Amino acid sequence: MRAAVLVIAALALFAPIAAGLWHSAGAALGHLPALGSVGPSLAPLQDLVTQPGFATALRLTLGTGFTATLLSLALAIALAAAITNGPARIISRVLAPFLAMPHAAMAVGLAFVLAPSGWIARALAPVFGWARPPDLASVNDAFGAALILGLVIKETPFLLLVILAALTQIPLRAHIHTAQSLGYGIGAIWAKVIVPQLWPLIRLPVYVVLIYNLSVIDMALILGPSNPPTAAVFIARMFSSPDLAQIMPASAGAILLGLLAVASIAALWGGARAIARFGPIWVRRGGRGAPLNTLFFGTAMLGGALLLLGAAAMVSLALWSLAWRWPWPMLLPESLSFAAWARALGDFGPELAMTALIALASTAISLVLAVAWLETQTPSRREALIYLPLLIPQISFLFGMNMMLLQFGAQGNIGAVIWAHLLFVFPYMMIALTGPWRGLDPRYAHAAASLGAGRLRQLWAVKLPLLLTPICAAMAIGVAVSVAQYLPTLFLGAGRIGTLTTEAVTLASSSDRRITGVVTSLQTTLPFAAYLLAFVIPKLAHKNRSALQGAAA
C-alpha cells in the first residue's frame, strides 16, 4: 500500500517534471528531432543571449523578483508583530479574500486603480486640476514598480498566514515578556528574538514566493514592463512565436531561468546564513532599539496601506463590471447596468464551465492523492520533495512536459491541462492538510480499531469527519490555486483550452474595461464561492457538535 502510493505519486508528480526538464534541456542544447535538429550545440543559448533586450529582461526579473519577495517578507513580519501585539488583530480575519483572489484578477484590478485614468488619478484630479488623465506610465512602467506592487499585495497575505501559523510553534508571549522585562521594545524583540526562531519555520514558503516572483507570467503581462518584459514573459513569447525554430532558444531561456532560480534560492539561503552568523554580534551589543519600534510600526502601516490598495482593486473590478457611463474624473460611475454581465455570461459560459471543471477535477484528484499520502507515508525530511513543483519556475518544465505528451499524442486536451494543474494544486493542499492530519489525536483511530473498525472504516467513519474543517479548507485552496493557473492552461492546452484566466489575461490589454471587469469578477467568484463553502459546510455538518465548532474558523 505504502509503496503503491509512493509509485503513483512519483508517476503523477515527478515524472512530468523530470520529463519536462529533460525535453527542455534537450531543446536548449539544440536537440529537437521533430524539427530535424540534432544536438548538442550551444547555438540556441547564443541565439537567446544575443536577442535584443534579453539582458535587460534578466535584470528586470532579478530586480522585481527579489524586491517583491523581500518587501513581502518585511511587510508580513511587521504585520504579524502588529497583529500579535493586539491592535491590528482584525487584519488576520480579512486575509481570505486576498488569498482566494486569482493573481490575474488582482493585477487587472490594480491596473484599474493605478492607471492614469484610474481611481488614484481621479482622486488627485481636482487637486492638480487635470482635465484629462495624466500622461504617466503608472502601469507597465519600465522599472517594474507596478509589477512589484501587484506581487507584494498578493504574496504578503500568504506569507502573513504562514508566519501566523508558525508562531504557534514558538513560545511567543513568554519570550516577548522576558525580553520586555529586560528593557527591550517590541521592534527589537521581533528583530532579535522572534524572527531568528521564525526563519527556519517559514524558509520553504519564502523560497516558493521567490520562485513564483522570478517566473510569474500573468501578472507580469498585465502590470509589468512590455519592451523588454521580464525574462519569463520574454521566454513565453518566444515559445508562442509562429516561428517554430524559436522553441530552441526559448528552451535555453527556460533552463537558464531554472538555473537562475536555483542560484536565487542559494543566494537567499546564504544571506540568511550570513545574518545568522553575524547577527549575534549586533545582538551582543545589547541595544534596546527604540528606533526599531518606529521601523516596525512604519512597515506595518505600509503593509496595511497596501492591503487597502488591494481591497480597492477588488472593488474596482466589480464596479467596472457594472459601470455604464463613468466619465473622467468622477470617482463613481454615473450610471450602472447589467448589460456587460448579460453579454459576458453568454459569451464566456464555456470558459466559466471549463475553469470550474478543471478546478474541481484537479482538486478532487489532489485530495485523494493527499489523503492516500498522509495515510500511508510517515513524516520525513524527504517529504519536502512534494513542494518541488513550487520551487522550479513553471516555464522551465511545462513546455517540455507538453513536448513529452506530444509524443503520446495526448497534448492539447483537457486531461493534460488537469494534470498540469495537479502539479501545483497538490502541494498547496498538502501544505494545508499535513499539520491538521498529523496533529489529530491518534487515540480516536485507536478507539475505532478496538471497536473492530478496519483501516478504511477508521478513515471513512472517524478521521474524515473529524478533519472535515481542514479538508474543506484545503479544497478551497485547491480550487483557488487551480483557477489562478495561467501558464499550465496555455501550454498544455496548446491554446485550444480557454479558461476565464486565459481570457482575463488576453482582455487585460483590451480597452473594454466593462467586459474585462465582468470576466475577472467571474473568475474571482469561483474561489470566493469555494472559500465560502469551506466555511459553511463544516458549520452545518457539525451544527450540534460544540467540540468541533471551535476548530471551524
Next chain:
Amino acid sequence: MSLILQDICITPKGGAPLFAPLSLTIAAGQIGAVMGPSGVGKSTLLAAIAGHLPQGFALTGEITLNGARMNSTAPQLRRIGLMFQDALLFPHLSLADNLAFGLPAQIKGKAARKAAVEQALAAAGLAGMGARDPATLSGGERARAALMRSLLAQPQAILLDEPFSKLDTALRAGIRAFAFDHIRARAIPALIVTHDASDAAAAGGPVLNLGGQAG
C-alpha cells in the same frame, strides 16, 4: 527603594475579582512572597506588576516602584525583571549571548561587555560555558543563567514566578539560596509567588496568602 502594592485587585471582564484587594510593601533587599494554590491568580498578579496583564482583565490599585507609579508605564520601561519556572533562555542564542542580551547597551565596547558576561557566568558557576547551546544545559544551570540574565539588565525590582518548582528537590534549596543571595546583594525589592511554604520561609520577607483568606 521599595516596591509598594496598594489595594491591588485584578478582575476578569464580567467576573468576580480574583482575590480580595492586596497591599504589600517590600523594602530594598527584602524578598516578599505571595502564596496560594495554583489557579488562584498568582501568576496574573506578577504579570500585572510587570506590565503584561492579559487581555480581558482589569487592574485596580497602585503599583509604585521607588516612588514612581508604574500602572501605565510600558513593560520594557518599568525596569522590573521577571523570572519564570521555565528559564526561557532564547534557543537561537548561545548561553553567553543570552546574558549579553540582558546587559544594558550603555556598557560599551566588545571587551567590556564580554568581561561583564564572563563575570556573570563565573558568578553562576558557569565559567567557560558561554559558547554552549542553552538546550544542552541542565535545569539548574538554566535557572541560574536566567537569573543572571535578569540581574545583568540592572532591574530596580525582580519578580519570580515559581522559579524553582520544576527543579529536583535535591537541587532546589541550593539554587534558591543562590538566587536569593544574589538578589539581596543587589539591594532591590523582590517578590516571589510560590505554593511551597519553604520558598516563603527562605525568602524571609513579608508573606501574603491568596486563596480563601482575605488578605
